[in-house]
Amino acid sequence: xxxxxxxxxxxxxxxxxxxxxxxxxxxxxxxxxxxxxxxxxxxxxxxxxxxxxxxxxxxxxxxxxxxxxxxxxxxxxxxxxxxxxxxxxxxxxxxxxxxxxxxxxxxxxxxxxxxxxxxxxxxxxxxxxxxxxxxxxxxxxxxxxxxxxxxxxxxxxxxxxxxxxxxxxxxxxxxxxxxxxxxxxxxxxxxxxxxxxxxxxxxxxxxxxxxxxxxxxxxxxxxxxxxxxxxxxxxxxxxxxxxxxxxxxxxxxxxxxxxxxxxxxxxxxxxxxxxxxxxxxxxxxxxxxxxxxxxxxxxxxxxxxxxxxxxxxxxxxxxxxxxxxxxxxxxxxxxxxxxxxxxxxxx
Ligand code: PHE
Numbered sequence: 001x002x003x004x005x006x007x008x009x010x011x012x013x014x015x016x017x018x019x020x021x022x023x024x025x026x027x028x029x030x031x032x033x034x035x036x037x038x039x040x041x042x043x044x045x046x047x048x049x050x051x052x053x054x055x056x057x058x059x060x061x062x063x064x065x066x067x068x069x070x071x072x073x074x075x076x077x078x079x080x081x082x083x084x085x086x087x088x089x090x091x092x093x094x095x096x097x098x099x100x101x102x103x104x105x106x107x108x109x110x111x112x113x114x115x116x117x118x119x120x121x122x123x124x125x126x127x128x129x130x131x132x133x134x135x136x137x138x139x140x141x142x143x144x145x146x147x148x149x150x151x152x153x154x155x156x157x158x159x160x161x162x163x164x165x166x167x168x169x170x171x172x173x174x175x176x177x178x179x180x181x182x183x184x185x186x187x188x189x190x191x192x193x194x195x196x197x198x199x200x201x202x203x204x205x206x207x208x209x210x211x212x213x214x215x216x217x218x219x220x221x222x223x224x225x226x227x228x229x230x231x232x233x234x235x236x237x238x239x240x241x242x243x244x245x246x247x248x249x250x251x252x253x254x255x256x257x258x259x260x261x262x263x264x265x266x267x268x269x270x271x272x273x274x275x276x277x278x279x280x281x282x283x284x285x286x287x288x289x290x291x292x293x294x295x296x297x298x299x300x301x302x303x304x305x306x307x308x309x310x311x312x313x314x315x316x317x318x319x320x321x322x323x324x325x326x327x328x329x330x331x332x333x334x335x336x337x338x339x340x341x342x343x344x345x346x347x
Contacts, residue, residue, distance in 0.1 A: 011060045019105055024098040025087045028105060029056050032113050033063035033079035039111055040080030042066035043118025048086050055085035065265050069293035071346045073319045077300060080113040099125055103132035114138055116150055116299055123149050138299050147302040150295035151187035153316050157294020158263045159195040160317035162237050164324040165259040165286045176200035181235040184242030185212050188263045206230045231255055240264040252277045261286035275339035287342040290323050
């Protein structure tokens with residue numbers, strides 16, 4: 001057991017705000033990891049957790065990942081994150097009221113933290129937050145003057161990361177005929193699949209939602225992989241685009257891929273340990289905080305710096321490709337795993 005003090009020290013963040021929301025039986029956690037480079041920014045994750053400690057830890061880890069994302073591309077932002085831990089189902093009015101109360105908390109932080117969407121929230125929710133927390137909200141709908149979902153720039157970034165990973169593993173970034181296994185066909189996974197297919201890749205997917213499965217099997221003709229077979233399936237690149245923490249000693253020992261590049265945050269359950277295991281198995285791991293930084297980078301460039309969409313999409317892909325190339329080169333040179341190389345690259 002580690003103490004709360006050790007936990008907070010290891011996290012290395014600046015402040016942790018935990019609010020009890022009695023009306024919705026929920027907890028709101030805002031983790032401000034760093035404001036060293038500039039205000040903190042990060043998404044709003046809304047979902048059920050096993051307990052409060054899990055939710056708080058997730059907010060802490062996710063906010064730290066945001067700091068790394070912005071630092072990788074040297075942007076003047078720091079890492080922050082909101083977790084809304086739901087303990088029961090909410091009807092639409094309750095959920096709306098909860099968002100307004102979350103907005104008041106964000107507003108109270110006076111610009112230390114800017115929120116965007118994440119798992120469980122959408123641009124429509126950002127519109128609601130904006131009514132109370134302007135100007136500290138990113139990724140509103142285009143109808144209200146925002147640049148919409150962050151999933152699109154995220155997907156372009158993951159696409160560039162898969163290409164860079166293939167280039168390193170196979171000596172070519174050509175995706176024709178490459179077998180890419182996507183875990184999670186949510187907003188990012190589905191958009192990514194279309195980008196990959198347009199380059200001739202063969203798409204395999206795993207997905208929990210039955211309707212989504214049907215759509216991608218019947219309408220798009222992708223190959224379905226069951227949840228049980230996920231880690232045992234032969235593929236060139238495995239792209240985790242769902243929840244974090246899926247890579248541990250047991251899943252890593254089963255993997256039959258050459259590289260990993262996906263959008264999910266915090267894929268390794270113990271980064272230092274599991275990055276080493278992947279290296280030993282000869283699987284090239286593209287560090288998740290680099291692969292997935294396109295959302296945060298893209299939205300802040302569009303909304304805070306007013307950069308046009310096409311330019312942003314090009315810049316996101318270029319930045320992620322270059323960062324990964326630098327990280328892979330460093331890992332080779334220093335004979336270390338890619339996560340270690342990524343930390344050194346960011347420094
Ligand atoms: N949720 C996105 C992530 O995890 C990021 C995001 C941040 C989106 C800021 C919009 C604005 O990186």
